[in-house]
Amino acid sequence: xxxxxxxLLSIPLFExxxxxxxxxHVPAVSEYRAASxxxxxxxxxxxxxxxxxAFTDPILRWQLGDRVPLAMAGRSDDARYERMWxxxxxxxxxxxxxxxxxxxxxxxxxxxxxxxxxRQPARVLFDFVEAWERAEASIVRGGVPTRCPLRVGGTxxxxxxxxxxxxxxxxxxxxxxxxxxxxxxxxxxxGLDNEPRYCIWQHPQGEEPVSxxxxxxxxxxxxxxxxxxxxxxxxxxxxxxxxxxxxxxxxERAHFTHRDGExxxxxxxxxxxxxxxxxxxxxxxxxxxxxxxxxCWAGETLRANAxxxx
Amino acid sequence: MIPSxxxxxxxxxxxxxxxxxxxxxxYIALLVxxxxxIGMSRDEGMYVxxxxxxxxxxxxxxxxxxxxxxxxxxxxxxxxNHEHPPLMKLLFALGHIMQxxxxxxxxDSLSFRFGGMLSAGLLLWLIYGFGTxxxxxxxxxxxxxxxxxxxxxxxxxxLDAFDVPITCASTATLYAYYVSVERPRRAPLAGLCFGLALxxxxxxxxxxxLCGLHFAFCVMLELRSRRAMATRQISILPYxxxxxxxxxxxxxxxGWPWLxxxxxxxxxxxxxxxxxxxxxNMEYFGxxxxxxxxxxxxxxxxxxxxxxxxxxxxxVAGVISACVSVLPALRSWLRSPxxxxxxxxxxxxxxxxxxxxxxxxxxxxxxxxxxxxxxWFPAYPMxxxxxxxxxxxxxxxxxxxxxxxxxxxxxxxxxxxAWLLAPSLVExxxxxxxxxxxxxxxxxxxxxxxxxxxxxxxxxxTTRSLVPYLREAMPNxxxxxxxxxxxxAFEMLIRDGHLPRSFRVTGDIANADYALxxxxxxxxxxxxxxxxxxxxxxxxxxxLYDGVPIISVYKNPRR
Numbered sequence: 001x002x003x004x005x006x007x008l009l010s011i012p013l014f015e016x017x018x019x020x021x022x023x024x025h026v027p028a029v030s031e032y033r034a035a036s037x038x039x040x041x042x043x044x045x046x047x048x049x050x051x052x053x054a055f056t057d058p059i060l061r062w063q064l065g066d067r068v069p070l071a072m073a074g075r076s077d078d079a080r081y082e083r084m085w086x087x088x089x090x091x092x093x094x095x096x097x098x099x100x101x102x103x104x105x106x107x108x109x110x111x112x113x114x115x116x117x118x119r120q121p122a123r124v125l126f127d128f129v130e131a132w133e134r135a136e137a138s139i140v141r142g143g144v145p146t147r148c149p150l151r152v153g154g155t156x157x158x159x160x161x162x163x164x165x166x167x168x169x170x171x172x173x174x175x176x177x178x179x180x181x182x183x184x185x186x187x188x189x190x191g192l193d194n195e196p197r198y199c200i201w202q203h204p205q206g207e208e209p210v211s212x213x214x215x216x217x218x219x220x221x222x223x224x225x226x227x228x229x230x231x232x233x234x235x236x237x238x239x240x241x242x243x244x245x246x247x248x249x250x251x252e253r254a255h256f257t258h259r260d261g262e263x264x265x266x267x268x269x270x271x272x273x274x275x276x277x278x279x280x281x282x283x284x285x286x287x288x289x290x291x292x293x294x295x296c297w298a299g300e301t302l303r304a305n306a307x308x309x310x
Numbered sequence: 311m312i313p314s315x316x317x318x319x320x321x322x323x324x325x326x327x328x329x330x331x332x333x334x335x336x337y338i339a340l341l342v343x344x345x346x347x348i349g350m351s352r353d354e355g356m357y358v359x360x361x362x363x364x365x366x367x368x369x370x371x372x373x374x375x376x377x378x379x380x381x382x383x384x385x386x387x388x389x390x391n392h393e394h395p396p397l398m399k400l401l402f403a404l405g406h407i408m409q410x411x412x413x414x415x416x417x418d419s420l421s422f423r424f425g426g427m428l429s430a431g432l433l434l435w436l437i438y439g440f441g442t443x444x445x446x447x448x449x450x451x452x453x454x455x456x457x458x459x460x461x462x463x464x465x466x467x468x469l470d471a472f473d474v475p476i477t478c479a480s481t482a483t484l485y486a487y488y489v490s491v492e493r494p495r496r497a498p499l500a501g502l503c504f505g506l507a508l509x510x511x512x513x514x515x516x517x518x519x520l521c522g523l524h525f526a527f528c529v530m531l532e533l534r535s536r537r538a539m540a541t542r543q544i545s546i547l548p549y550x551x552x553x554x555x556x557x558x559x560x561x562x563x564x565g566w567p568w569l570x571x572x573x574x575x576x577x578x579x580x581x582x583x584x585x586x587x588x589x590x591n592m593e594y595f596g597x598x599x600x601x602x603x604x605x606x607x608x609x610x611x612x613x614x615x616x617x618x619x620x621x622x623x624x625x626v627a628g629v630i631s632a633c634v635s636v637l638p639a640l641r642s643w644l645r646s647p648x649x650x651x652x653x654x655x656x657x658x659x660x661x662x663x664x665x666x667x668x669x670x671x672x673x674x675x676x677x678x679x680x681x682x683x684x685x686w687f688p689a690y691p692m693x694x695x696x697x698x699x700x701x702x703x704x705x706x707x708x709x710x711x712x713x714x715x716x717x718x719x720x721x722x723x724x725x726x727x728a729w730l731l732a733p734s735l736v737e738x739x740x741x742x743x744x745x746x747x748x749x750x751x752x753x754x755x756x757x758x759x760x761x762x763x764x765x766x767x768x769x770x771x772t773t774r775s776l777v778p779y780l781r782e783a784m785p786n787x788x789x790x791x792x793x794x795x796x797x798x799a800f801e802m803l804i805r806d807g808h809l810p811r812s813f814r815v816t817g818d819i820a821n822a823d824y825a826l827x828x829x830x831x832x833x834x835x836x837x838x839x840x841x842x843x844x845x846x847x848x849x850x851x852x853x854l855y856d857g858v859p860i861i862s863v864y865k866n867p868r869r
Contacts, residue, residue: 005707008627008700011620015733015751022755023740026857055760058829058852058859065848073847074838089857090761156843159791159819159836166819166839188838194598194831196838231835235600 027089029059031109036063038106038113039085046082048072048118052092060087071129074188074198076226076264076298080124086114122302125218128281129186129298132200132212137173137184140208148175148184164230164294165189165201175210181294184212189296190231192263197228199296202285204242209284217281219248219271220303225283227256227297228264237261240289244297247282258295271301313702316635316653319444326442326450330435333454337467338431345420345427345468346806347743349774354470355798358422360391361402361470365410368403381571388568392576393583394472396566397509401425402470417806422470430467433478434458437691440485444657445699452727453698456621457691459734462683465745472511473684479507480517480688483554484664487521490550491528491655501553505561512584513668513688518558520667521551524660531643532654538647543654590680593831596763600832603675610669612683615753615764617690618734621697624704628696629665631703632658665692682746682768701730743775744855756856763831770794770828772853772860777808779851779863780824787812788823788869793836793861795826819843823869824850827862840864 039049049068051060061068064087078084078096086094086102089111097116104115128135137148151174156166165187172185181203191197204210223246233239237260246254246269254269281301287293322330350358367387371378378384388396402422408414409421434454441450457463467474486500500521507514529546536542563569569576591600594608614622636658643651668686671677679685705723714722733751741748746767749759760766773795780790792800792815803809816822819836820843827836841847849862 001707005704008623008704009708009729011623012729012733015619016736018751019733019736019740019755022751022758023856026757029854053761055757055829055858058849058862059854061847062849062852062862065846068847070841070845070847073841090757092761155818156820156839157818159817159825159839159843160793161832161835163839164835166843169842188841190835190838194834196834196841231832 025090025110027110031111032059032063032087035087035106035108035111035113036060038108039064039087040067042115043067043085044083046080047085048075048078048081048083049085049087050094050096051087052094052097053090054094056087056089070186070188070198071127074196076197076199076266077224078118079120079122079224079300079302080127081118082120084116084118086112086116088112088114120305122221122304124300125220125303126214126301128214128217128283128300129198129200131214132184132186133171135212135214137175138211138213139175139182139205140211143208145211146175148173150174151183162232164232169201173212176205179205182210184210187296189228189294191228192231192234192261194231197226197264197296197298199226199228199298201294201296202283203295204285204287204290204293206290207286207288209245209286211282211284213280213282215280216278218278218301218303219276219281220301221270221272222302222304223248223253223269223271223281223299224302225256225267225269225297225299226264227258227267227295228262229258229260229292229296230294233292233294234260234263239292240287242293242295243286244295245282245284245286247284248279249276250280250282313446313706314635316632316639316656316658317444318702319442319446319449322439322442322450326439326447327435329447329451330438330454333438333451333458334431334435337434337458338427341427341430341468342416342420342424344742345423346416347774348465348468348745349743349771349795350419350799350802351469351471351769351771352794352796352799353769354422354771355796355802356391357399357402357470358798358802360399361406361422363387363390364396364399365403365406368400368407379567384567384570388566392568393580394511395509395562395580396568397506398425398429398470398472398475401428419802419806423468426470426474427467429475429478430463433474433481433691436478436481436485437694440481440488440691441695441698443489444661444695445702448705448723448727449695449698449702451698452701452731453691453694455727455731456624456697456701456734457694459731459738460617460621460690460694461734461738461741461748461750462616462745463687463690464738465741465743465748466684466687473681473687476507476511476513477687477691479503479510480513480664481691483507483514483517484521484660487517487550487554488655488657488660490553491525491544494545494547494549497549497553498557499553500550501555501557502561504554504558505565508558508562509565512580513685516667516671518551518554520660520663521554522548524656524663525551527659528654528656531640531652531656535643535647535654587678589678591830591832592680592682592768593763593765594679596831598831599679602678604677604679606673606675608679609672609683609686613669613686615749615759616683617693618737618750619752620730620733621694624697624700624730625693626696627704628698628700629662631700632661632696661692661695665689665696680768682765701727704730744772744860747772747855747858747860756858760858765831766829766858767860768794768830770796770799772828773800773826774803774808776826776851776853776861776863777803779853780809780813783850783863783865784813784823787814789814789816789821791816791819791822791825793826793833794828794830820866820868823866825864825866827864829859829861837862844868 154168
């Protein structure tokens, strides 16, 4: 009984100490600022910045957001980057951090800065999202393809839950002015995992395709795609499948089907055996029911580095 | 002597009611003093709107009763928020009328919220009284303070909402019912309390079932006892239950003018709204739950993560101690029923079922979990009562060899109580005004919970904590996209004088000078809308609580 009583009486001591320890180990904003200044001074082209645990992401963007473009914040992979800076607290590492020791470590109070060298098995030759405006967009109606012109202007309306992307997007290929969702442009979209995806919005219209073609794409060894839908359009698993066709120089090289619940998926198209070094890559989307089919994709072509594979 | 048995308290006397009243008033004073820092929440904004309509009706009732009682007038007032019964909204409305006429409250928010605070104060009085009756004065006092110092209920106690009021009404009903088991003459009080509970929130629907099961158990024991000994300990007629079932619904009908017309259709509508409630988002261990099945562990884990550990351990110790005291007594009584072997009112089973029922209900995979902990608040007074029991027994054990006088004994018990309540006090102070974002030591605190992927807030009330930044960043006011904060709640910041009239709300992110994002997992979408619209991902400011982002503020680069 004596030990039981002592045990009960010691619980407040444990709880008070644990509370004090937790509060004492919260980093100050000044520590984040010092760590960010250090990163800023060492940034080079090809660097990616991230933070861990994930809840610190807004703090990272607060301190270093001017060095985090949309493409970095909504990246589908780290293939294009050579080094990774990590702003870390509580000993956490991001999911994408490489195994092994970082090449650099510095501590700023309770914030740690780590830098990793990313040993990429392949290098990115072409980024489709980056090149979207040089592409040609088209929509087929009654079997007749029509070009979607590039439009600039308009003010996105609204904001809030369930809206997905706010329309109109300022720079876009407009495929049907009467159907605001039928446009093609890069956006940041919330994927099924609630993570940001910087991707090309390409909403299917129905059974006839909506297409985007890129000329003179260096094909490399592999064409890699990431594709999915806006969170609320996919989470109930009620929407029609989306048929995605990838053609190179007019010939279909791959066909994928996106089904609700899959989230952003990675699809690969081997291109190593292509006769030409470059080609016209066309991605077309169709569906049997176009309601809530906010298809969005990112992609790149890659060339294997020596001893690696994409 | 170490108190033992199922019940070792006594009927509260005059001094106890003085102590209860002091607890009640002190808690209300504390809530009034701390309310200003808590922004109005989403639901409160809706109830403010309803209360203003009810207030107009009350004034009409005062001035021209016959016209107020027409169907048109009743429907005009009570069609607003008719998915919830009116008792608390009428109280909020009364506060609002008093404020308009006499300006007795510091600001408009407080005038609406005072009714809720009153119920929080009364709840402490009730817990103290119930605890004293069951386990003695020290236990009652400890239980009341243990409840008062729960961080989440402390936050909710400030609000013009129904969760603390229904906790008060449920506890009052259970207490009154319990007393009626022993003293049937008090049965009408159980009916009255149940009627008020029905008029407060639909959680009350559970109460007859809980009391019915408890009474059936008591009757079973009583009948066996009578057969064996031919002595009568309690009445087998369910006076309390009958009062609840007769007075409760009558009061419910009489007190809700909305039901006076189209009664059955409106009753059905009310029931269906809650039986088929919409589902909202809630993050739990990194997953955004928006549709059933919901995790059965939710209520238990959230209780573990948000109730201070010391209180929780004492509560569990009290449950074990109470059960240990009941089971052997029952076993020996079953072998040879005799007088005094068991407590005929069986308080342990009543308290235990009232503790577990709300948690079990939330554990059903079909029950929405969007309300966080507030949906099982009626369980917490029971937990506090068990903690009070454990405290009384612990104090008796610790000080049993002391030969001190009465005042020294009281002082020693106060010291022990203060020590056991110190973590709750520290955590509750630390949680203010971020009550819904607060997590205790079991979760690793606020950052530990964020790292585990637990919900950080809901209702958008934290915008109040941004006021100093907004005033500095927008000295001339401007337009603001307010994310999860409802318009009436934001308007209250202006009515209360926290922000000048030059602040305007817009629903268009693109047209806002600044845009807010309240960090909840599913609100990531708003971040992404802002990034695409503003062309960058950098907030101008991030509101932090224990280093965890609560709100990001973006400046529109095009304005």
